Amino acid sequence: MYGLNVLVEKALIKIEKDNGIWMHDLIEDMGKEIVRQESPEIGKRSRLWLYENVREVLEENTGTDKIKAIVLRSRARNSQKIQLNGGSFTNLKNLQIFQDCVWMLDGKSVDYLSNQLRVLDWRCCSLQSLPTNFNPKKLGMLRMSGPCTTPLGLKLKEMPHLKSIRLWRCDGLTRIPDLSGLTCLKNLDLSGCEDLVEVDPSVGRLDKLVYLRLKYCKKLQRFPKVINLKSLETLNLSYWPLEFFPEIEGDMRSLKHLNLSRTAIKELPCSVGNLTGLESLDLDGCYNLTNVPSSIFYGLQRLEDLDLQYCSKLVTFPTKSESLPPPVFSTNLTSRLKVNLRECSELKEISEFPREIDSLYVSGCESLKRISKLSNILEGKDSKMFGELSFTSCLRLRDNLVLAMKSTKKLMSEADKLTALLRLFFSCAKSEEFQVEFPASAPIPNWFTCRQDVKLDWDEDVNSEEHEFCIELPQNFNWDNKGLALCIQSYPGRLTHFVYINGIKFDVRLSAGSHKVWVHYIPFVTVRKRLSESGMPQPDMFRVKFRLEADYLSRGEPPFEASWGVHLIEDLEGEGRR
Template structure:
């Protein structure tokens, strides 16, 4: 499968190699005429050609351009060095170009040729005398004769059969070999070579076992064309060949038994074979094929039964066999165990322009005046070869005006030929899968997959996960960076299916997405019970809609209404009670319709709306199905009402409601609630107590008037992370310990925070940043942290400008970072029980920008990195080991004291294990440590007034 042979355009069907004086006017002449009579284009050298010692370049070219080489071995064939050179070059082309070879032994014994006996021995001995200095040439001839004689061929001897019949056998074999191969592939195709090479690399010609390779992609992308080209390229390497095209269509029309019969007929020629059932055909195929090297292409498969009937397993075929399967369904390949697959992507812009130009103008370069419209067509086709060829053919010879008109038409109503090809994949879907596809194609292209799943599971009342997987496998949709994407023409195909439900009356279609259609239905009150989904995108329609608000009255089957546009300046008088999803951005009315009773509603989202109250929720009605409530950025809402009527609520969001001042106590007792977003409610001063046993996410940041964190009335075990930014809370209540699985807590810019009374027991990371009222942090006062439960690993204090004391640093802490706490003067770690049998875990101590810090004491044995920077008042640092400890007890390896000014005079007790010490911009006195550990090398980097000194001590 050499890549050099991809351009296999043979000039001749047959090249005849023969000894002219033996057979030109006899056998070879008869064979040549018979070949021509059968329409087999054959090269034979001119009998008047003056032969020299070596074959000419023109003859070499003729050999390379020939599909089959027929070698007529006669008595004096080997006496011609010219013939022998031809033979060597023909056999070389077998490997390099896939040339087929057919030896004919005319009045000579194949064994004499193989072993160079008789006249062949005599001829080679004469050549030996003449070419004694070129033993390599002689060896090539001998090898070539032996290789050719080992090939299966034809042996003629007078008296055994009639020469006419013998020639007929050869003609029949040549015809079979020629007719079994080249499938028609258009000449003007673009981008084919790289795709063919990719597939041939998967076929791995060096592997002797059986391989199945799948080619998958959307309809019209070129799967069959690639398979045909690969088939043409490698066919000569196999004993039996078969290209089964249109398997999907033929199995529907004629059944699987017909496919089995076609396979047997094309390979072994048994067209009259009778099969009673698929199960009868399987053992016959396995028996006939298991010893043969077979190339089989199974084109356009859409059902696993088709593969199981034709290519059940690799054990059905002989060594070296290859099976190529084309399909629109990747999952089908997976189910059949095909692991080597290639997804065919569309053409890039350059390739698409070239294909379109070649189809529409029959030339590569076109009039520059057409470039704008050509680019428009390329954009519309989105790289789909089928679309480019159909449009290019339709517009061949047309004016620019006709091109413009046609593309306008295609964008409104897809071309039927393109539509029919693409729709095959849709037709193969189950009913539920078809509905999910139409929803996505019409309304949700480009949206986040999680959002699409949420809406569609609600709309259809079943999980769409499986259906979406099927759509992906069938190349109808893709998911990229969690976004659902479709080929533009696949999208158009889906939209056209819905449009055809009622071509002239949008109100009688199941889905509405096109702004003009929606506006027509709303303004003219043309809504009907057939409408199930409406999505109006904010970006696609800005003009004001003039309607009377009653258009929804007749839409009693409307399940999903999503409006992301501010084009409706008047709110609805009626909303259907059939709604399951209601999402309306910039809802224009202060309240919902008085007769709206949304008992089926699951998702209610009104961001940026003009709602002033949620009266529909204040009623005594129970909405058991409601799961999501979202009133983000609603500036007129002043309170969150009683929500006891929505006991199954899972997500509640009212972020940036700047005038919100009250939250009903019921919000704190929604035991199914998982997500609570209340950020940015700048006038909210208090939050009711909470006992939200299912809660996972709690957001209360930027509530600038919030004075207290809500009391936690019972254990809440699902919140693992909590950020509190920009509030005026004065303390963390003791009850926060009921967040028993909280692992990370961050307090930022809580400027009134004065004390921390309680912290959850399993906290691992605790950060306090820019809390300017915090003066003392005494962790020993926290009753939740007992000696038996030391879980805190990181404590980070940053920008707390009035913090003066830090006490009770827990044994479990591994990283302590204190930065820009400008009132902190002393950090005394000796207060910890550091030298007891319970080992301290502190590994890193970072002190940066604490400009009033003067002294650091009691650094524990566990420390590995001590980094102090811009602590300009620092005078004394003591890293001396306790008397009971040896140098071996210490693992401190890195010391940084950078930009600590001129006050740092001494660093006591630098241990010998130290590896790096930096003190840029400091003035201190110390000696290089002695008594280093045996066989260790220490490097000191002492930087005094920006002068670097490096010492190596062994």
């Protein structure tokens, strides 16, 4: 360990976060030269890493017990696969590390593999089965993919050092056996094992398991009904017909990421609320899910990302319960909650959530009529906007907001609707930054401080457009209680918008789909801070540049039209907002 510390101090190696080791080219070259000098005969060297050397040893059976490691991580273009035979590994009695990361081995069977192996990493393994006499009691990592059906037929209870099992797309693997003897197991990944039917209940009680991934296991039917995995941090059960999530037993506060996307799950047990360390909950595309119990969110103080998009049967969104006491959040928790409800076509209302939502995405929720926070802003009960809100294609919600602000019974034009919504959002312009995206087909109104219409004509081979607005600042400018509202109105088309302030990129927006308007409000103090962080001096003028780029051109299509603008918002606390 002393030697490693010396090398770290001299910046010749670096210990990465995942415990990998980066080394300077000089150290690597020196190590390789030491190995070359071990013997003129390739089969008597301790480590092999060149494709030509590995091919010679495995095809001609010239290896010896001197070889401790074989690692294939690169190959020349058009290299032929190495053809294995029964005796390819027979003489490699002391082989401890074997890695084929470039899928270069071919052969149906081998007679022997070393029982001294610590690492067996064989991508796209062509073997039909492992040797019957293979019993690697010192194995620490098992990583394989391919048709081999026997990796978990090994004597697992005799492998106390095994920490990681990754078996990807192992055709024919139907069952995960009893793993209770693997007391050191931290990583279990069986993604893409399409023939897998059953997972032994012991998997739900592995105390040291940190990472469990069973993605794309399309035939999986039996999974532990109860799990108690106190060290687990990531659980991914996505893309297989899971109907019921297991009950949470005991302390699982270490779990940070739970992915149940594209499953057939119908409901979540209330015990999910005991996952107090959860940071992300992914339920994307759970087409059988109709509701999510509110009670579980009272314990999820650290939740940052809730994904419920494409839950086509979701009819109710979790709301604050009157029968439960309000949640008490620790003052040292700084996580902001992002909620994605895109394309939840049956969702009609988003009431008050147990947690404050910072970012809300509901585009494509065509049945949505009401968001309680926006209603509260209209009624003067709230004045803080979401940090980010997107409700494009939500025409019912838009029209209901406009109707609530309407002072006349006359039909409103698209331009009047846009003005009403802009004034609603600008009324929330205080000391915090926010972004809003909503449906609108009218151009940016003329009352903006600066505005311009934009037109791209495909037939003129013009695929970009830009314009810069200048806003001069008077001397002794008061930076408080003022801000900039950046605004882009666009029609359907695949375009990318860029926004720069004094040469510094502030925004990149992809425009696709329906007619919409995007607004980004930034307090002046925030603009000044970002410019300062980029090494810019305190400005006496704001130069706001918009740039539009088309991803592709198609001759004969009508010109693309849009508008963009900047509005100066002052007197944020008074009645004189502009």
